[in-house]
Amino acid sequence: MKGSFYGLKGKQLSLFTIVLMCTTILIWGWEKTLILTNLVPPQTRLQLGSEIRDDYVDKSVLSEQEIDVGNGVATFAQNDTVKEELRLGAPPGSEQGSDESEEISNDIASNQVEKSGVLTSGSKEREEHKEVQEAEIDGKAVDARQKEKAEENNSDVQKQNVKLGTSLAxxxxxxxxxxxxxxxxxxxxxxxxxxxxxxxxxxxxxxxxxxxxxxxxxxxxxxxxxxxxxxxxxxxxxxxxxxxxxxxxxxxxxxxxxxxxxxxxxxxxxxxxxxxxxxxxxxxxxxxxxxxxxxxxxxxxxxxxxxxxxxxxxxxxxxxxxxxxxxxxxxxxxxxxxxxxxxxxxxxxxxxxxxxxxxxxxxxxxxxxxxxxxxxxxxxxxxxxxxxxxxxxxxxxxxxxxxxxxxxxxxxxxxxxxxxxxxxxxxxxxxxxxxxxxxxxxxxxxxxxxxxxxxxxxxxxxxxxxxxxxxxxxxxxxxxxxxxxxxxxxxxxxxxxxxxxxxxxxxxxxx
Known part of the structure; x- marks a missing residue:
């Protein structure tokens, strides 16, 4: 048929071409747009990620497993920030890794857990490991606060002893x-x-x-x-x-x-x-x-x-x-x-x-x-x-x-x-x-x-x-x-x- 493509007329072909282009742009936009990314399940986002990002995620999982309890809070926050920087197109350690981006990254992670019906086995293990470590960190934080309080009390006693003319020596x-x-x-x-x-x-x-x-x-x-x-x-x-x-x-x-x-x-x-x-x-x-x-x-x-x-x-x-x-x-x-x-x-x-x-x-x-x-x-x-x-x-x-x-x-x-x-x-x-x-x-x-x-x-x-x-x-x-x-x-x-x-x-x- 003249002026057609597999039986499609020129106008239909043009319309199909436009829809295909829009779909491609939309998919591309989901990966690049923060608001749209919020709606994508974590599995989809990982599949759309680059090889470099996949390599980094694997390394971050390893670092999460090997993390030291003493600095766990800081490392978790750092990993989330670096992931978000990679997703946003910013290199790790750049100025975009600010407190604001950390908060956004934490919000995204929370939404992903809430909206994702099922986590992969690896994700579950990482979450469980993270919870255990966070509990240990909280325990150590309590101990640290108690120690700090004891030191403050001891300091108060020493000050009182000075006032009374006594000494702990x-x-x-x-x-x-x-x-x-x-x-x-x-x-x-x-x-x-x-x-x-x-x-x-x-x-x-x-x-x-x-x-x-x-x-x-x-x-x-x-x-x-x-x-x-x-x-x-x-x-x-x-x-x-x-x-x-x-x-x-x-x-x-x-x-x-x-x-x-x-x-x-x-x-x-x-x-x-x-x-x-x-x-x-x-x-x-x-x-x-x-x-x-x-x-x-x-x-x-x-x-x-x-x-x-x-x-x-x-x-x-x-x-x-x-x-x-x-x-x-x-x-x-x-x-x-x-x-x-x-x-x-x-x-x-x-x-x-x-x-x-x-x-x-x-x-x-x-x-x-x-x-x-x-x-x-x-x-x-x-x-x-x-x-x-x-x-x-x-x-x-x-x-x-x-x-x-x-x-x-x-x-x-x-x-x-x-x-x-x-x-x-x-x-x-x-x-x-x-x-x-x-x-x-x-x-x-x-x-x-x-x-x-x-x-x-x-x-x-x-x-x-x-x-x-x-x-x-x-x-x-x-x-x-x-x-x-x-x-x-x-x-x-x-x-x-x-x-x-x-x-x-x-x-x-x-x-």
Whole structure:
């Protein structure tokens, strides 16, 4: 037929040609147009993709399977973005891979899952793998958020500790360290501190000529000890009371602190407040049962109460001048029972009066549970002392919840340095120059194991001075004692200024 093609007329042929061209353009447009692509199932889009795109999809599947959980979120987002960039005709990593294109890609992926009736087996596996990894990522994200929250809380605690003047740093072990020469010492003069210091303990007032022991300072091993200042101490103890309760070594520590606070100078503003604490000198006593002084500028009270054994002593026959005394091993002294509520810092000590000679001379009779002790094992001196040390520490520990503002310390025993005998049998301590300079004291346990064992697990802190004092044999009064008989040396008490000043420096650092 003329003018026809397989029976089609020219107009029909032209119309067919136009439809075919439009269909071709439409199919091409679906691949290139974002809106139309949204309507195409994923299988169709993959079939229409180029070989390059198919290769990349295969590689992306592999990367999804090998993805590291730690950066999974970022990698998934990156793969989706790169796929979208390829589909849009942009090279991977180009500026078109923006946040906006990532959002569009994620929307497309969501629509594909919703509109696709069936996913291929590979797609299902990839989706399941992705869900598992996303769950793991979410779990790790929760852990990370919890860790971050914990760090924030810890930071808040540290800030609060700074405000409170505390620290999370390890507590300084003041019992370890060494003695060093310190030309800033002493903190006061034995010549000048006559208002507080007993003349028998001021070696500057005796015939002694070597005073190098005054120029020695204790340096803790891994920390710096706070420098003592009288004004700083009074400010820290404003409206507070510090009490020493113990034997004559406790009295030395008390007098040392009074001299340190005042710099050894007279203070006419300091008030005697002994009567407020029942501290008076009874008729016939050589000295009062203690001393109590108040610094009005800061309302700070420093006192000492005599209790050589830290246990309660009661006359068995009150009307008999020659009566024996019940030595109640398991009862705290009357002073503590009556006045502990008024104390803010308490320093206890005992030790050197626990011997048969003292018990006999003072007519002390051991009592336990309110009755005379008949247990021979407890009657052994060191065991009796142990009973009392444990009893007093446990009792004070039981009082701490009642008085939250109270800090309690038990000072370990001060070492003696008698050589060749005891105080009354020719024992001596003739060294007068420091032999301990640079020598480290590094023991891991206290030199006073009884005290350490009693304080362990309680709120009573150990003021551990035994080992560091043991290497200071030159610091004793020695043969320069004013009151001792010829041939009798004092290798128990210390020259002041001297070693007890260090005990107070450590105490100051801990309050």
């Amino acid at each position: 390890p507590v300084c072990d003041y019992a370890k360290g060494k003695w060093v020469v310190d030309h800033k010492k002493p903190l006061y003069s034995g010549h000048g501190c006559k208002q507080w210091l007993s003349s028998m303990w001021s070696c500057r007032m005796t015939q002694r000529t070597d005073f190098s022991y005054e120029k020695v300072s204790w340096q803790p091993k891994d920390c710096q000890m706070e420098e003592f200042e009288g004004s700083k101490f009074l400010k820290r103890m404003q409206h507070k009371t510090l009490a020493f309760v113990g034997d004559s070594l406790g009295r030395q520590q008390f007098q040392s602190l009074m001299c340190m606070i005042t710099g050894g100078k007279e203070r006419h503003d300091v008030i005697d407040v002994g009567s407020e604490y029942g501290i008076v000198q009874a008729r016939g006593d050589v000295r009062p049962s203690g001393w109590a002084y108040r610094f009005p500028s800061t309302n700070t009270t420093i006192l000492y109460s005599w209790s050589s054994t830290l246990c309660d002593l009661q006359p068995i026959e009150a009307s008999n001048p020659a009566t024996h005394y019940a030595m109640h091993l398991d009862r705290p002294p009357a002073f503590l029972r009556q006045y502990i509520h008024k104390l803010n810092v308490l320093v206890l000590n005992t030790g050197h009066h626990w011997n048969r000679g003292k018990l006999k001379a003072n007519r002390w009779v051991m009592h336990l549970g309110g009755v005379r002790n008949t247990d021979r094992k407890i009657a052994v001196i060191w065991k009796a002392k142990n009973v009392t040390v444990h009893s007093i520490i446990n009792w004070v520990n039981s009082q701490l919840p009642k008085y939250p503002g109270l800090k309690a310390f038990y000072r370990t025993i001060s070492p003696r340095h008698f050589v060749g005998g005891e105080w009354n049998t020719g024992g001596s301590c003739d060294n007068t120059t420091p032999m301990s300079i640079g020598r480290e004291v590094l023991q891991d346990v206290s030199g006073d194991s009884d005290a350490a064992g009693a304080a362990k697990g309680t709120g009573v802190k150990l003021l551990d001075i035994t080992a560091l004092s043991k290497v200071r044999d030159e610091g004793h009064i020695s043969r320069f004692s004013k009151t001792a008989k010829p041939g009798v040396q004092d290798c128990l008490h210390w020259c002041l200024p001297g070693v007890p000043d260090t005990w107070n420096e450590i105490l100051f650092a801990q309050i």
